[in-house]
Amino acid sequence: MNPIENPYRPGAGTKPVFLAGRDEIISKADTLIKRVKIGNPQRSLMLYGLRGVGKTVLLNKISELAETENYIVEQIEMSENDDFRKVIAGFIRKILLKINRIENAKEKLLKALGVFKAFSISMPDGPEFKIDVDAISGEADSGDFESDLTDLFVNIGQAAKEEGKCVCILIDETQYLKEKDMAALIASCHKISQKELPLVVVCAGLPSIAALSGDAKSYAERLFEFIPIKYLESPQDALAITEPAKKKNVTYESDAVLEFIKVTRGYPYFIQELGKHTWDLAHSSPITVDDVKNATATTLKELDNSFFKVRLDRAAGREKRLMYGMAELGQGPYLMADVAKKVGIKVSSLSPTRATLISKGFIYTPEFGYIDFTVPLFDDFLRRNK
Ligand SMILES: Nc1ncnc2c1ncn2[C@@H]1O[C@H](COP(=O)(O)OP(=O)(O)OP(=O)(O)O)[C@@H](O)[C@H]1O
Ligand SMILES: [Mg+2]
Known part of the structure; x- marks a missing residue:
């Protein structure tokens, strides 16, 4: 049939013509956005799932919902070797400049700009900040990222509140955050929600983000609702x-x-x-x-x-061997002990390779002692291409 009329849209984050099976999640996000807007804090959302299930599509949808409610929206996509401090600083700069024009800024925004300036100065290779405000020292410049980010978030929230604005930060590929960065992010969200400030952070990533958040802060599940994004079931x-x-x-x-x-x-x-x-x-x-x-x-x-x-080309030789070993066992999840036996190596000797495969986003731990692929049908592919 006519390819020009083709209604299917394979891609990364590409909006499908029909978004199936996600109404409940969209409605949750809508409530969250509307509640935060009126100063009613609520647990934010942490969307997790395998490659290609539609996490980015959902973040884009949440971004649209927030824009409809006149939020200032910034969407961040992390990559494997990104330094979160630098990445978030760049976005904070953009957010501050969107809250209001400097000429019209009220007291809290001017203060937030000054605090941010001190933060960028304290950060080696930080973003350039040529705005004509004086750096305000004593907040966000301690060098301890967790307390500095918390100070920054509070200042952004207070500035937004005073200017009658709301801020929504969406973070995609969250699994690439280091544990200390995740801890800083969660602690900052905690403070924001305690102070009922109009700033909301929604995250998405591979299933490993659930464990990463729990390891970073034990109270993560009280701040974020962890929502699994799964394959579509009948009739969706x-x-x-x-x-x-x-x-x-x-x-x-x-x-x-x-x-x-x-x-x-x-x-x-x-x-x-x-x-x-x-x-x-x-x-x-x-x-x-x-x-x-x-x-x-x-x-x-x-x-x-x-x-x-x-x-597959992103994996090193021994990482490939481990993954072929998994695939030879059939469909996952795979017990580490079985994989080790299959590749003829002791479980303890496999651990470093397992760790790099997790950090590269190839595999994750569905439950203790087990591993599985983050890309659906990857096992079939490996068996087809031995
Ligand atoms: N609910 C849905 N119904 C129909 N198609 C969908 C749905 N969600 C996503 N898609 C389609 O699936 C593809 C992958 O979506 P998306 O890029 O959002 O996945 P992802 O989970 O972010 O993947 P990755 O982990 O690789 O970033 C896109 O082509 C998108 O149009
Ligand atoms: Mg994605």
Whole structure:
């Protein structure tokens, strides 16, 4: 069918034509945004899930909700080697400058700017801050990131409140925060909520963020509601497949939908990818099971050569060996002891490789003693490409 009309959108953070199965989470986020706006603190959200389940799409949606409520919104995406101090400082600068123009700034915003200036001066290679305000020492310049970030957040919150504004900070790929940075972030959110200030932080990341937060601060779960973002279940999986086509007056035969679900296992990214190829290869509506089967071969070939391969190429030799060992055991989660046996190494000797695979975001610990892949269907890929 006409590829120009193709309604499927495989990508990273790309808004799907039909956002399936996330109404409850969106409604929670909406309530949070509205409550914080009227000074009613509420637990914020920490969205966690595997690669391609739709975390970034949800953060983008939350960003839209906050913008509708006139929040100042900044969305941060962390990468593996980022220094969180520097990254957040750059965004704080932007937020402060958005709260109000310097000429019109009231007392609290001027103070926040001065405190931020002192913070940037105290930070080696910090962001340049050429605004004409005097640095105010004594807050946010101790060199202890946890107390400095808390001071900064409080000052931003107080400035926003005085100027009648609200601030929403969205942090994606949160698993790349170091534990001490996570501790600083949680402590800062804690203070903000105690003081009922109009600043909200929503995080998203791989499943390891749950453990990272708990290790950083034992009270993390009282500040954040941890929401698992999962594959789509019936009937939302079928809707994610059929609804985009329906908008173009194209339908699926029912066994074609079943085949589609069998291949993608309800994972949003794979649904978009297979949907795209099925649409391009099918000749007419309704789409048949053979259309889906034909498209599956093309889709897998393309995923193997791009999506999966790019990821595998980031792994070092011994990391690859460990992952091939996992895949040979079938579907996860995998007991570490079984993986060790499979690759013929002692569990204790595997630990460093396991740790680098977790920090690179390849695997996570679903429960004590176990590991699993963060990319859905990665085990199938490794078995196909031994
Ligand atoms: N609820 C949904 N219904 C249908 N399609 C979706 C849904 N959520 C996400 N998608 C699609 O899935 C793909 C992946 O979404 P997204 O990039 O948000 O995933 P992610 O969880 O952030 O992945 P990663 O961990 O790799 O960053 C996109 O093409 C998006 O359009
Ligand atoms: Mg993402």
